[in-house]
Amino acid sequence: MPVQLTEQPLDVSGLINAARRAHAGALAVFIGTIRDHAQNRSVTAIDYSAYESMAEAVLQTIEEECAKQWPDVYVLCHHRVGHLVVGDDAVVIVASSPHRSEAFEACRHVIERIKEDCPIWKKEWDEQGASWVSPRP
Amino acid sequence: MPVQLTEQPLDVSGLINAARRAHAGALAVFIGTIRDHAQNRSVTAIDYSAYESMAEAVLQTIEEECAKQWPDVYVLCHHRVGHLVVGDDAVVIVASSPHRSEAFEACRHVIERIKEDCPIWKKEWDEQGASWVSPRP
Amino acid sequence: MPSQITLTVLFFASTAEATRVKSWDCTLDEGALISDLSAQLQRQFPMVKPLLRSCRFACNESFVPQQHRLADGDTVALIPPVAGG
Amino acid sequence: MPSQITLTVLFFASTAEATRVKSWDCTLDEGALISDLSAQLQRQFPMVKPLLRSCRFACNESFVPQQHRLADGDTVALIPPVAGG
Numbered sequence: 355m356p357v358q359l360t361e362q363p364l365d366v367s368g369l370i371n372a373a374r375r376a377h378a379g380a381l382a383v384f385i386g387t388i389r390d391h392a393q394n395r396s397v398t399a400i401d402y403s404a405y406e407s408m409a410e411a412v413l414q415t416i417e418e419e420c421a422k423q424w425p426d427v428y429v430l431c432h433h434r435v436g437h438l439v440v441g442d443d444a445v446v447i448v449a450s451s452p453h454r455s456e457a458f459e460a461c462r463h464v465i466e467r468i469k470e471d472c473p474i475w476k477k478e479w480d481e482q483g484a485s486w487v488s489p490r491p
Numbered sequence: 492m493p494v495q496l497t498e499q500p501l502d503v504s505g506l507i508n509a510a511r512r513a514h515a516g517a518l519a520v521f522i523g524t525i526r527d528h529a530q531n532r533s534v535t536a537i538d539y540s541a542y543e544s545m546a547e548a549v550l551q552t553i554e555e556e557c558a559k560q561w562p563d564v565y566v567l568c569h570h571r572v573g574h575l576v577v578g579d580d581a582v583v584i585v586a587s588s589p590h591r592s593e594a595f596e597a598c599r600h601v602i603e604r605i606k607e608d609c610p611i612w613k614k615e616w617d618e619q620g621a622s623w624v625s626p627r628p
Numbered sequence: 629m630p631s632q633i634t635l636t637v638l639f640f641a642s643t644a645e646a647t648r649v650k651s652w653d654c655t656l657d658e659g660a661l662i663s664d665l666s667a668q669l670q671r672q673f674p675m676v677k678p679l680l681r682s683c684r685f686a687c688n689e690s691f692v693p694q695q696h697r698l699a700d701g702d703t704v705a706l707i708p709p710v711a712g713g
Numbered sequence: 714m715p716s717q718i719t720l721t722v723l724f725f726a727s728t729a730e731a732t733r734v735k736s737w738d739c740t741l742d743e744g745a746l747i748s749d750l751s752a753q754l755q756r757q758f759p760m761v762k763p764l765l766r767s768c769r770f771a772c773n774e775s776f777v778p779q780q781h782r783l784a785d786g787d788t789v790a791l792i793p794p795v796a797g798g
Binding site (some may be wrong): 366367370374376377378379382385386387388389390391441452457458461462465 | 503504507511513514515516517518519520521522523524525526527528577578589591594595598599602
């Protein structure tokens with residue numbers, strides 16, 4: 355599946371290899387991982403939840419936006435949901451293209467659009483407990 | 492080695508994992524691969540050669556440029572030399588950062604600067620024979 | 629008496645925690661807009677009121693504005709600030 | 714008679730194919746610039762002349778302009794258009 359929500363650990367190599375095309379000399383990849391802090395608090399884990407059917411529909415829309423804007427680019431995007439710990443990968447985006455500019459631009463577009471519109475939420479765990487993350491206050 | 496020329500196949504996963512940092516939630520990756528055509532000619536293989544000591548020095552300089560411009564970004568770059576066939580990876584660049592903008596920008600900077608100044612050459616093979624590639628005519 | 633429409637309203641993340649339900653069936657007059665549903669939600673779930681300001685609405689999995697006219701059978705979701713990636 | 718300097722000149726890729734050597738030891742007058750070396754190269758290797766226009770020079774692994782003054786023991790490389798990545 356080009357775009358997908360999954361509870362399974364993301365297979366970075368598998369996705370990169372799945373995006374390879376003989377005519378595409380450029381692959382741009384973005385990996386979003388769980389880091390050990392946020393806004394100066396230390397983070398131990400994050401629970402990702404989603405409105406799953408809509409999240410996949412939004413990912414599909416984003417992919418169509420890429421196909422329209424960069425017809426030569428092939429995009430894959432898998433996003434994980436469930437309980438993730440520091441170091442786990444939350445999202446992997448791969449864009450392959452004959453030219454590197456388009457690959458970078460499409461890859462960047464996908465992550466920016468996910469952060470805007472994809473109905474996925476995270477609850478961050480630290481020593482005090484858990485709280486919902488609101489990046490758009 | 493953060494920057495390196497090598498005759499060995501590039502280990503994409505190994506490089507990505509080597510760039511992971513607990514405080515860095517964003518990884519941007521660029522992979523340049525051998526594609527099956529160039530300027531409408533079909534390509535079967537490419538011989539990469541380099542002024543190796545200078546090429547590594549230039550990669551080192553590029554890394555220092557990144558460290559200066561994006562102090563939070565950690566950059567790895569391995570470039571292959573020797574006989575490569577379609578589908579082989581010629582260069583892998585990984586930039587990890589607490590923030591995605593910097594990761595993308597540093598990753599892009601490295602590949603652009605390699606293409607400007609890194610003394611690496613390629614001889615493309617097609618059915619007619621081999622010819623040197625001159626991207627800056 | 630005007631005819632009525634029935635909607636399914638979905639709650640997620642912070643709004644599901646506030647309402648303590650994931651889904652709620654709601655009846656509104658035909659011609660109701662998202663803004664009417666929003667008023668109804670505030671009556672039914674007062675604890676969701678402070679969250680509503682930062683939420684968006686999706687109707688049948690697409691974001692819609694307050695002026696969007698609802699239809700019988702629609703699935704409407706209250707979307708708190710998203711945090712994917 | 715002015716004193717002289719000795720340089721090692723390296724050739725790569727298309728220029729190495731043209732000269733059929735990878736390295737050449739060259740003697741120039743003290744105070745010589747890259748432009749003087751370039752003139753000397755064209756005399757010694759006429760076949761490299763058409764390539765020189767698109768080449769850059771590196772001295773001790775750094776790019777240098779035509780006005781760069783050479784020193785005894787320098788390693789100078791003729792750098793054809795690069796094509797990494």
